[in-house]
Amino acid sequence: MAPRKGKEKKEEQVISLGPQVAEGENVFGVCHIFASFNDTFVHVTDLSGKETICRVTGGMKVKADRDESSPYAAMLAAQDVA
Numbered sequence: 001m002a003p004r005k006g007k008e009k010k011e012e013q014v015i016s017l018g019p020q021v022a023e024g025e026n027v028f029g030v031c032h033i034f035a036s037f038n039d040t041f042v043h044v045t046d047l048s049g050k051e052t053i054c055r056v057t058g059g060m061k062v063k064a065d066r067d068e069s070s071p072y073a074a075m076l077a078a079q080d081v082a
Contacts, residue, residue, distance in 0.1 A: 029053050031081070033074075040074040042081050056080045 021027050030049060034041040040058035045051060058073030059065075061080065067073055 027053075035069070035074065037069060039068045040077060042074070042077045044081055054081050 029044045029046055032041075032043040032045065034043070042054075042056050043052065044054040046053060056077040057068070058070070058077050059068040061076035062068060062070070062073045
């Protein structure tokens with residue numbers, strides 16, 4: 001059999017939507033925490049508060065609906081942001 005002619009692999013460019021940071025450079029941000037009876041939100045923005053760096057909710061970390069607002073879900077969300 002003849003060898004297959006496959007598609008040439010192109011190098012994919014990595015696009016970062018966050019702040020442009022050099023290796024080892026620190027980035028400052030503001031962490032907004034909103035805890036309601038139904039869910040916990042951890043939202044990190046830049047110093048001006050206009051650009052979102054990271055946003056995690058308790059519902060993204062646990063499977064059961066009743067655990068979305070628990071302290072355990074808030075701890076997992078905070079660890080994910082850090």
